[in-house]
Amino acid sequence: MSDVLAVADHRRGELRDVSLEIVRAGRELADDLGGDLHVAVIAGDVDAFAGRLSLEGVDAIHTVDAGEEFNHDLYAGATTALYEELAPTAVLMPNSVNGLDYAPAVANRLDLPLVSDAVGLSYDGGLEATREMYGSKVETTVELTEEPFAVTVRGGEWAAVEADADVPVEAFVYDFDESASGARVQGFEEVGAGDVDIAEAEFLVSIGRGIEEEENLELIEELVEATGATLSSSRPIVDNGWLPKNRQVGQSGKQVTPDVYLAIGISGAVQHVAGMKGAETIIAINTDPNAPIFDIADYGVVGDLFDVVPALTEQFS
Amino acid sequence: MKILVTVKEVAEPADDFEIEGTDVGEQFLEYDLNEWDDYAVEAAVQLSEAYDDVEVVSATIGPERAEETIRMALAKGVDRSIRVWDDDVAAAELDVAAKTRLFAAVVDEEEPDLVLSGVQAADDGFGATGVSLADEIGFDWAAVVNDLQTEDDLETAHVHRELEGGIEELTDVDLPAVLTIQTGLNEPRYASLRGIRQAQSKEIAEFGLDDLGLDADAVASPISRTAMYEPETESDATYFDGSPEEQAERLADVLRDKGVVSE
Numbered sequence A: 001m002s003d004v005l006a007v008a009d010h011r012r013g014e015l016r017d018v019s020l021e022i023v024r025a026g027r028e029l030a031d032d033l034g035g036d037l038h039v040a041v042i043a044g045d046v047d048a049f050a051g052r053l054s055l056e057g058v059d060a061i062h063t064v065d066a067g068e069e070f071n072h073d074l075y076a077g078a079t080t081a082l083y084e085e086l087a088p089t090a091v092l093m094p095n096s097v098n099g100l101d102y103a104p105a106v107a108n109r110l111d112l113p114l115v116s117d118a119v120g121l122s123y124d125g126g127l128e129a130t131r132e133m134y135g136s137k138v139e140t141t142v143e144l145t146e147e148p149f150a151v152t153v154r155g156g157e158w159a160a161v162e163a164d165a166d167v168p169v170e171a172f173v174y175d176f177d178e179s180a181s182g183a184r185v186q187g188f189e190e191v192g193a194g195d196v197d198i199a200e201a202e203f204l205v206s207i208g209r210g211i212e213e214e215e216n217l218e219l220i221e222e223l224v225e226a227t228g229a230t231l232s233s234s235r236p237i238v239d240n241g242w243l244p245k246n247r248q249v250g251q252s253g254k255q256v257t258p259d260v261y262l263a264i265g266i267s268g269a270v271q272h273v274a275g276m277k278g279a280e281t282i283i284a285i286n287t288d289p290n291a292p293i294f295d296i297a298d299y300g301v302v303g304d305l306f307d308v309v310p311a312l313t314e315q316f317s
Numbered sequence B: 001m002k003i004l005v006t007v008k009e010v011a012e013p014a015d016d017f018e019i020e021g022t023d024v025g026e027q028f029l030e031y032d033l034n035e036w037d038d039y040a041v042e043a044a045v046q047l048s049e050a051y052d053d054v055e056v057v058s059a060t061i062g063p064e065r066a067e068e069t070i071r072m073a074l075a076k077g078v079d080r081s082i083r084v085w086d087d088d089v090a091a092a093e094l095d096v097a098a099k100t101r102l103f104a105a106v107v108d109e110e111e112p113d114l115v116l117s118g119v120q121a122a123d124d125g126f127g128a129t130g131v132s133l134a135d136e137i138g139f140d141w142a143a144v145v146n147d148l149q150t151e152d153d154l155e156t157a158h159v160h161r162e163l164e165g166g167i168e169e170l171t172d173v174d175l176p177a178v179l180t181i182q183t184g185l186n187e188p189r190y191a192s193l194r195g196i197r198q199a200q201s202k203e204i205a206e207f208g209l210d211d212l213g214l215d216a217d218a219v220a221s222p223i224s225r226t227a228m229y230e231p232e233t234e235s236d237a238t239y240f241d242g243s244p245e246e247q248a249e250r251l252a253d254v255l256r257d258k259g260v261v262s263e
Helices: A017-033 A046-052 A072-086 A097-110 A214-227 A234-237 A269-276 A305-315 B034-052 B064-075 B087-089 B097-109 B129-137 B191-198 B244-257
Strands: A004-007 A037-042 A060-064 A090-094 A114-118 A120-123 A128-131 A136-146 A151-153 A169-171 A183-190 A203-207 A228-232 A262-263 A283-285 A298-304 B001-006 B009-013 B028-035 B054-062 B080-084 B114-118 B140-150 B154-162 B166-173 B178-181 B204-207 B222-230
Touching: A004 A017, A004 A072, A017 A037, A017 A090, A017 A120, A017 A151, A037 A046, A037 A072, A046 A060, A060 B191, A072 A090, A072 A183, A090 A097, A097 A114, A097 A151, A097 B097, A097 B129, A097 B140, A097 B154, A114 A128, A114 B097, A114 B204, A120 B054, A128 A214, A183 B001, A203 A214, A203 B064, A214 A228, A262 B244, A269 B001, A283 A305, A283 B244, A298 B244, A305 B064, A305 B244, B001 B034, B001 B097, B001 B129, B009 B064, B028 B034, B028 B064, B034 B114, B034 B140, B054 B064, B054 B178, B064 B080, B064 B191, B080 B097, B097 B129, B114 B129, B129 B140, B129 B178, B140 B166, B154 B178, B166 B178
Parallel strands: A004 A037, A004 A090, A037 A060, A060 A169, A090 A151, A114 A151, A203 A228, A203 A262, A262 A283, A283 A298, B001 B054, B001 B114, B054 B080, B080 B204, B114 B178, B140 B178
Antiparallel strands: A120 A128, A128 A136, A136 B222, A183 B166, B009 B028, B140 B154, B154 B166
16 A cells, blocks of 8 residues: 555644644645555544544544653654554655654654655655745755655645545554653743734734844834834844844744734745735835745835835834 | 754855756855854853863864854854765765764764754755754754753753744753754854954864765665756735835835825
8 A cells, every 4th residue: 555644733732734734735645646544643632633633535543642742752653653553655744843853753763764844745656845945945846766755744835624524533552651751841831922912913014134233123113103003023033132022923923914014124934924924915125026025915115124114104204 | 061063054045046957056155054053053152151071062064165164163162073074975965864874973973962953954944854863863852942951960951942823842851862953042152253263273073974984875865856946926016116215105105095004
């Protein structure tokens, strides 16, 4: 058989979106391979997760009832054990933060070639995967001459499967002693609490690397004051300590859905776009006409923010 | 205690670039220390400053050109460096498994107590070598670490893993371990003039496959890049041309039309 094993992702009792997307990616690959799609769900309330994963295109669900939350030793061990039982051609795992924490270990201990962060997959006698390079400036195709293989898939690239089906669920027994694991999860912490909730703002003025220096923030603050907007930013601004974490928009920051998102000096890396693509209207100001932010913008200004922003502030002063 | 930091010299295309074959033309590429590795170097150097008898060694897979980047890490406080390269490595298209084998051989030589690695490289973005290496060498690990605290016995690292959506996971990791470092963990220092001068006399040891007890099979990869192209633009943006004042005027009209600015 040329089956596919896809592993679901969840956190604090909720399946993550990528779990429904990986079902689509897995089904398409299984169709190319001419095999079945097996979905694994590990830890937590696996029966409830199995109910949610009982979706069209899934041939079997395997539940691993061990532990409450993600632990990479559990995930790597259980995925490896399931692989050895099912002998699939492909193992698909999410390129989420947790995927980054166990998928490479699965590939290593099973001696499988690993293609990570795939945004497209096809199989025609060999795997062809699409990936991005150089911060999304280019796409590449990579070919794999060996099978079986492991792939991690980027969230948001495949449409979620929503149609329910009646999929058989099998409990897979994997003994796991969390106390013996060299990495022990102690809890979770929400970061970015503060006086301002950028997720509630109707008009966000958001800044990125293009601002260059901390003192240039003043220019943006003048615009924010003149327009009554709320200030947010991409990751580097927070990494530099120029704004607090509660202002960060993106995959690891806040998801925002304002009426207008004015992106100033933001290139539009995929991790940032994941947090703001739900904005009703996106306006981008950037000197680089090839910046990915323009691909999702409704209005674009190719220009120097140090010229355009003061002129815009002037319009409202 | 010995800390090994994996350091990569990454390529970045200029704003205007052309693709030649399966890569960006060499003349359009600039090279620099991988941003994530810069934070890993800083974390290692901070530990060496906080504790007695800590040696920081960097390991790089890269050609002679990468020594400029390595010197930058040395100038920031790395004690000595290892660069892995030879004709077989140069001819290979290194995948995660190949890099794992090379770094695992360096770990065998150096026997570090802690390995720090950037979460990913800014060029190919595989984001997998650190965890793969940990599994290969039998170390514990944590990926995407954005906070790192240690106790005096240096037996356990208390880390935060930055999850999606503004959530951090608090995890204890037994040492020896591999930690993959996220940007924002610390504030990477600039190399001082004194540091740059001192770096010139620090050791960069060159290792080939033979030196590491490996042969060309160690870097063979079943994965090959077959095409590179600029993504088709999906943009249907309306662009505002003209002087900055004219562009600003049009932008202001949009903001007023959308009702987010009342004036």
